[in-house]
Amino acid sequence: xxxxxxxxxxxxxxxxxxxxxxxxxxxxxxxxxxxxxxxxxxxxxxxxxxxxxxxxxxxxxxxxxxxxxxxxxxxxxxxxxxxxxxxxxxxxxxxxxxxxxxxxxxxxxxxxxxxxxxxxxxxxxxxxxxxxxxxxxxxxxxxxxxxxxxxxxxxxxxxxxxxxxxxxxxxxxxxxxxxxxxxxxxxxxxxxxxxxxxxxxxxxxxxxxxxxxxxxxxxxxxxxxxxxxxxxxxxxxxxxxxxxxxxxxxxxxxxxxxxxxxxxxxxxxxxxxxxxxxxxxxxxxxxxxxxxxxxxxxxxxxxxxxxxxxxxxxxxxxxxxxxxxxxxxxxxxxxxxxxxxxxxxxxxxxxxxxxxxxxxxxxxxxxxxxxxxxxxxxxxxxxxxxxxxxxxxxxxxxxxxxxxxxxxxxxxxxxxxxxxxxxxxxxxxxxxxxxxxxxxxxxxxxxxxxxxxxxxxxxxxxxxxxxxxxxxxxxxxxxxxxxxxxxxxxxxxxxxxxxxxxxxxxxxxxxxxxxxxxxxxxxxxxxxxxxxxxxxxxxxxxxxxxxxxxxxxxxxxxxxxxxxxxxxxxxxxxxxxxxxxxxxxxxxxxxxxxxxxxxxxxxxxxxxxxxxxxxxxxxxxxxxxxxxxxxxxxxxxxxxxxxxxxxxxxxx
Numbered sequence: 222x223x224x225x226x227x228x229x230x231x232x233x234x235x236x237x238x239x240x241x242x243x244x245x246x247x248x249x250x251x252x253x254x255x256x257x258x259x260x261x262x263x264x265x266x267x268x269x270x271x272x273x274x275x276x277x278x279x280x281x282x283x284x285x286x287x288x289x290x291x292x293x294x295x296x297x298x299x300x301x302x303x304x305x306x307x308x309x310x311x312x313x314x315x316x317x318x319x320x321x322x323x324x325x326x327x328x329x330x331x332x333x334x335x336x337x338x339x340x341x342x343x344x345x346x347x348x349x350x351x352x353x354x355x356x357x358x359x360x361x362x363x364x365x366x367x368x369x370x371x372x373x374x375x376x377x378x379x380x381x382x383x384x385x386x387x388x389x390x391x392x393x394x395x396x397x398x399x400x401x402x403x404x405x406x407x408x409x410x411x412x413x414x415x416x417x418x419x420x421x422x423x424x425x426x427x428x429x430x431x432x433x434x435x436x437x438x439x440x441x442x443x444x445x446x447x448x449x450x451x452x453x454x455x456x457x458x459x460x461x462x463x464x465x466x467x468x469x470x471x472x473x474x475x476x477x478x479x480x481x482x483x484x485x486x487x488x489x490x491x492x493x494x495x496x497x498x499x500x501x502x503x504x505x506x507x508x509x510x511x512x513x514x515x516x517x518x519x520x521x522x523x524x525x526x527x528x529x530x531x532x533x534x535x536x537x538x539x540x541x542x543x544x545x546x547x548x549x550x551x552x553x554x555x556x557x558x559x560x561x562x563x564x565x566x567x568x569x570x571x572x573x574x575x576x577x578x579x580x581x582x583x584x585x586x587x588x589x590x591x592x593x594x595x596x597x598x599x600x601x602x603x604x605x606x607x608x609x610x611x612x613x614x615x616x617x618x619x620x621x622x623x624x625x626x627x628x629x630x631x632x633x634x635x636x637x638x639x640x641x642x643x644x645x646x647x648x649x650x651x652x653x654x655x656x657x658x659x660x661x662x663x664x665x666x667x668x669x670x671x672x673x674x675x676x677x678x679x680x681x682x683x684x685x686x687x688x689x690x691x692x693x694x695x696x697x698x699x700x701x702x703x704x705x706x707x708x709x710x711x712x713x714x715x716x717x718x719x720x721x722x723x724x725x726x727x728x729x730x731x732x733x734x735x736x737x738x739x740x741x742x743x744x745x746x747x748x749x750x751x752x753x754x755x756x757x758x759x760x761x762x763x764x765x766x767x768x769x770x771x772x773x774x775x776x777x778x779x780x781x782x783x784x785x786x787x788x789x790x791x792x793x794x795x796x797x798x799x800x801x802x803x804x805x806x807x808x809x810x811x812x813x814x815x816x817x818x819x820x821x822x823x824x825x826x827x828x829x830x831x832x833x834x835x836x837x838x839x840x841x842x843x844x845x846x847x848x849x850x851x852x853x854x855x856x857x858x859x860x861x862x863x864x865x866x867x868x869x870x871x872x873x
Contacts, residue, residue: 262683276718684813685861788821
């Protein structure tokens with residue numbers, strides 16, 4: 222009994238230790254930045270891969286359903302978005318009538334629709350902190366420094382509080398690492414005691430001693446299949462959320478299967494049995510997720526279930542569709558093909574800056590030792606360091622084989638990266654004076670770069686779209702029934718769900734007459750990406766012509782806007798002179814707005830734009846611009862300009 226008690230003590234968590242105040246301040250900052258809100262627009266997938274579609278289902282509004290949700294060939298699972306984003310959006314729907322009645326606050330406005338789901342995701346991001354903390358405590362590592370480094374990362378401030386599927390993937394990866402780390406810790410303890418008792422049993426001289434030792438062995442807890450069902454279900458959910466989760470789950474699952482292999486009490490028979498059991502335990506969750514998708518996309522109806530007339534055509538497996546689509550290089554070309562080294566050379570330094578470079582140097586040293594056969598200087602395979610090392614290297618290596626590479630694809634590796642190298646940024650008593658100075662410099666560099674990147678990606682990158690959407694929402698509500706046309710160029714798409722456009726597909730019923738009808742659309746958003754300005758004006762001409770025809774034929778009033786980066790103003794003005802019958806006037810601007818699609822050129826000392834735009838004016842003579850004036854002019858081009866389009870003979 223004593224032995225059993227000691228083992229359970231060994232495998233249980235220690236009492237929680239007070240976390241440093243600086244960490245809690247960083248956590249509060251995470252929530253404050255989310256509430257401000259962050260106006261930066263990292264990538265359209267933040268909206269169009271989940272929250273746009275979920276909002277359309279809940280609020281019955283017109284939204285942009287991308288090709289990924291096409292029922293003919295869907296590649297996105299709906300379980301995780303429905304759970305994670307459905308809850309805050311349903312909360313908005315339920316509370317909105319009361320908030321409008323008692324507080325005069327409309328929750329179905331862009332600010333709350335943007336902030337409340339992000340706030341919920343921000344709350345979920347604390348799961349990552351918790352997992353890192355628990356792993357550090359379990360293995361006796363310094364969690365204070367690691368948590369501060371983690372909580373100060375711009376990846377956490379920005380990416381982990383957005384509705385990316387990669388954000389959910391990071392949470393699943395963190396949970397998987399924690400569960401596997403716990404299982405490894407428990408197995409190590411149990412195997413150690415099992416081998417110790419086996420040795421004592423073999424050396425026992427009397428039957429009484431052998432019986433006592435045998436009874437002690439029977440009190441050892443089971444560990445071989447520890448948490449197998451939870452682990453298998455978690456891996457399946459992660460794969461359905463993003464099939465690339467296979468790359469992240471590979472190392473942790475392998476280490477879970479490999480626990481104790483090579484010891485006297487664990488054999489290959491146990492290894493194969495674990496594989497079989499793991500796969501078996503993943504089947505129920507896989508069936509549930511297939512059922513959810515099949516029902517959502519209309520492959521399976523209640524009538525078919527009741528009649529039991531089911532076939533293979535009634536089921537859809539979205540991860541398989543995802544893999545089929547992405548295995549075709551022609552499809553990937555539409556999204557952009559990248560060199561295989563992009564993650565290693567660009568994305569890792571961009572996401573993890575100092576830590577990424579430290580990891581690269583350290584891993585290069587390990588690779589050199591491995592080649593030289595210095596295996597004793599390498600981390601032990603069956604250890605927490607080995608788990609974290611392979612959980613860092615394997616996903617990056619596997620994802621680098623895919624020709625389409627974006628920085629957010631590898632954000633989940635932040636957890637193993639900080640566990641392995643987070644302590645390298647904080648000096649300790651054993652360090653020499655020079656080493657302390659180097660670590661302090663690296664630490665300050667880490668904090669400064671993450672502050673700058675938080676500002677850039679959180680507020681500057683494509684930062685004009687969300688404020689413009691807010692203005693557009695007010696205009697649509699103020700001019701109800703008036704047609705609103707919006708063309709966006711060289712910028713990301715406007716998230717339609719923030720506009721709360723009434724559904725044009727829902728069948729409405731008149732309460733007085735009982736007549737059924739559908740609403741006709743009154744807001745039209747045209748997304749033309751990086752279309753050349755000459756071709757863009759052809760589209761403007763078409764939209765304006767159609768709007769004028771409706772105005773003269775049906776008296777349908779309209780408002781027509783073009784949203785374009787300020788850096789294109791010169792080109793827009795030049796081309797507009799060819800269309801004398803179109804009047805295009807600057808309505809308002811949003812600053813800052815950084816976009817690589819139309820990166821402004823640095824002005825010359827006689828740049829006409831700086832004078833024509835009243836950015837610099839001298840009435841008496843044209844003078845050369847000095848370097849500070851040129852820099853000022855250059856920075857002022859990072860904005861989103863909204864133009865009002867009318868026929869040239871329009872009278873107010």
